[in-house]
Amino acid sequence: MHPQKNNSYQFVIVGQGLAGSVLALSLIQAGCSVMVIDNPKLSQCSRVAGGAWNPIVFKRLTKSWLADELLPELNLFYTYWEKQFQTSFVYQRSIIKSFTEEQEERLWLKKAIEGNQYLDNTIYRQYPLNHLYTVASYSKVLQAGNINIPLFLDLTKHYLIQSNAYMQHTLNYHHLKIHESEITYESLNASQIIFCDGHLINQQPYFNFIPMKPVKGETLTIYCEGINLENDILSTGFFMLPLGHHLYKIGATYDWENLNDIPSEEGKQFLIDKFEEIIKLPYQIIEHQAGVRPSVVDRRPVIGRHPNYKNLLVFNGFGTKAVMLAPYFAKQFTQHLSQNQNLHPEVDVKRFYDRIQS
Ligand SMILES: Cc1cc2nc3c(=O)[nH]c(=O)nc-3n(C[C@H](O)[C@H](O)[C@H](O)COP(=O)(O)OP(=O)(O)OC[C@H]3O[C@@H](n4cnc5c(N)ncnc54)[C@H](O)[C@@H]3O)c2cc1C
Numbered sequence: 001m002h003p004q005k006n007n008s009y010q011f012v013i014v015g016q017g018l019a020g021s022v023l024a025l026s027l028i029q030a031g032c033s034v035m036v037i038d039n040p041k042l043s044q045c046s047r048v049a050g051g052a053w054n055p056i057v058f059k060r061l062t063k064s065w066l067a068d069e070l071l072p073e074l075n076l077f078y079t080y081w082e083k084q085f086q087t088s089f090v091y092q093r094s095i096i097k098s099f100t101e102e103q104e105e106r107l108w109l110k111k112a113i114e115g116n117q118y119l120d121n122t123i124y125r126q127y128p129l130n131h132l133y134t135v136a137s138y139s140k141v142l143q144a145g146n147i148n149i150p151l152f153l154d155l156t157k158h159y160l161i162q163s164n165a166y167m168q169h170t171l172n173y174h175h176l177k178i179h180e181s182e183i184t185y186e187s188l189n190a191s192q193i194i195f196c197d198g199h200l201i202n203q204q205p206y207f208n209f210i211p212m213k214p215v216k217g218e219t220l221t222i223y224c225e226g227i228n229l230e231n232d233i234l235s236t237g238f239f240m241l242p243l244g245h246h247l248y249k250i251g252a253t254y255d256w257e258n259l260n261d262i263p264s265e266e267g268k269q270f271l272i273d274k275f276e277e278i279i280k281l282p283y284q285i286i287e288h289q290a291g292v293r294p295s296v297v298d299r300r301p302v303i304g305r306h307p308n309y310k311n312l313l314v315f316n317g318f319g320t321k322a323v324m325l326a327p328y329f330a331k332q333f334t335q336h337l338s339q340n341q342n343l344h345p346e347v348d349v350k351r352f353y354d355r356i357q358s
Contacts, residue, residue, distance in 0.1 A: 009035045011337075012183070012190040014171050017046035018149060018322045019294075020196030021156040023315050024165070025081060026330035030338055035188060036160050039170040043198045044261040045291035046322070048219055050241050050249050051149040052233055053324040054095055055118040056141045061111045063118065064321070065300075070328045071143060077327035078147055085155040089148040094120070095141035096127060096229075098236040108139050118142050130226050132280040135236065146233065146241055147323055173204045178309050192337075194313040199259070199292040206306055207314050209356040210349065211297040214259050215320075218267035218290045219251035222275065224283035238274040247286065250275055263288040295319035303333055304349035307356055313337075314349055 011027055013020050016038035024036050040047075053074060055067035078090045099105050105123050112119035120140040127135035160166035176193070177184045183193050199214040201207050225246050234240040241249045253267045268288050275283075294316055296302050302317035315333055318325050335341040345351070 007035075007187050008189040009033045010191050011035070012037060012185065012188060012193045013196055014038070014193065015043075015196035015198060016040065016153065016157060016160070016166070017043060017196065017198050018049075018153070019198070019315055019318055019326055021046075021153055022077070022326040023194065023196060023330045023333065024160065025156060026077070026327075026334045027337075028163070028165070029080075030334045032334075032338070034160075034165050035167060035190070036165055037167045037169050037171050038157075039168065042170065043200055043292065044289060045198050045293060046153060047150050048217065048261075048289040048291035049149055049322070050146060050219060050233075050239055050251055051323055052095075052144065052146040052239065052241060053321070054141060054144050054235075055324075056095075056116075056144075058097065058235070061107055061116070061119065063116060064324070066328070067118065067324075070324050073328040073331060074324055077331070078152075081152075081155075085159065087151070087155060089151045089155070090145065091147070092143075092145040093231055093233050095144045095233045095235050096135065096138050097141060098127075098135045098234075099123075099137045099139070105137060105139075112139075118144075128228055129234070130228060130279060130281055133278050135234075140232070141235075144233065148243075149323070173206065178311065181311070183311055190311075192311045192313055194315055196315050198316065199294040201294065201314070201316050206309065206312050207302075207316075207349075210302050210314070210317070210352050211355065212317070213256070213295050213297045215293045215295055216255040216257075216259055216290060217252040217293055218255075218263055218271065218288065219249055220268065220271045220275075220285055221287040221289075222248050222250060222283050223286050224248065224279060224281055226281045227279060236278065238271065240275075259292050261290050261292065263290045293319055298346075298351075301325055301329055301347045302349050302352070303329060303347045304336075304343055306349075307353045317347075 010033045013024050013036045016036050024034050027034050057064050112121035183190050202212050229242050296317040303315050306312040336343050
């Protein structure tokens, strides 16, 4: 990173959730000077997430959007930063997908044989999940996995602090002074400011024209001995992800009404009911969390420049799939900002320009 004179940066990034973290590291890797402003208390979304990536849409057994392009970037990005931070936080796993009907098995095999490389072309029998419950029929999604998001965020924050690139602070949008070629905020000075403020983008004055459809989600962290799920993620109407030491994250719920980070009794009961359907062992709830996913109505990220203020930018809208989408689009956005490379038209914020009165 370039040394800073007079608190002057190429980019100020607002938000150090998964989006802001991945983008900040990508810009720093490209040699840009960055300052990240974050108040981690304002949105819990990234810390609540299971952190899984899944290249398959289960409903239709098709590849998820751009999966073939996203996976190589995901692997390159996270493993590069694992090496830099000298800590492991990426776990390559299969997703065990259970079947209840023969029809589902037949469709799975058809799609696997037709050439979807993420679908294992074998139907397996009798996965002994614990001594009281066996998954009768299942197959595996290949090249899936998860990252430990809280650890990745902590490592990134530590790295940013050491690089003098982090400020814990709530940005007051009304105190931004926007000039033709620069932005000032208190003692900071930046050429451009990039908003990675998650679902709170709805409440800010500049990018609130983006049609968001945020969705609250809840997860439980459970301690349970005797579950046979060390390396895989289980998907059987809900997900169960091994964290090690008999801990499992289970989730998730979807609630479009109560958009807050407060864990609810309904959410907890829903997850307990799902869990107890298949795990008949004693267990303890260690943590119950809630967050709001920053989803856009057309279910695509939203990236690019404000139509009226060229030095205000957005990198947001990663919905339910930030782990997989963020590295690819952070690289593309970095190249857009440094080399003027085009953004993918489906993510470009330009698609919503007609919603703003100029
Ligand atoms: C229950 C649940 C399960 C999920 N599971 C998965 C999964 O398995 N895989 C996956 O890929 N995705 C998953 N997601 C989605 C994923 O978590 C989100 O897409 C992602 O975390 C969004 O990251 P973000 O950085 O855009 O937003 P956030 O995580 O909300 O980060 C925004 C940051 O900006 C800060 N901020 C906002 N405004 C200001 C301000 N004015 N000043 C300073 N700081 C500010 C916030 O405090 C926060 O730190 C899940 C989400 C939920 C809720």
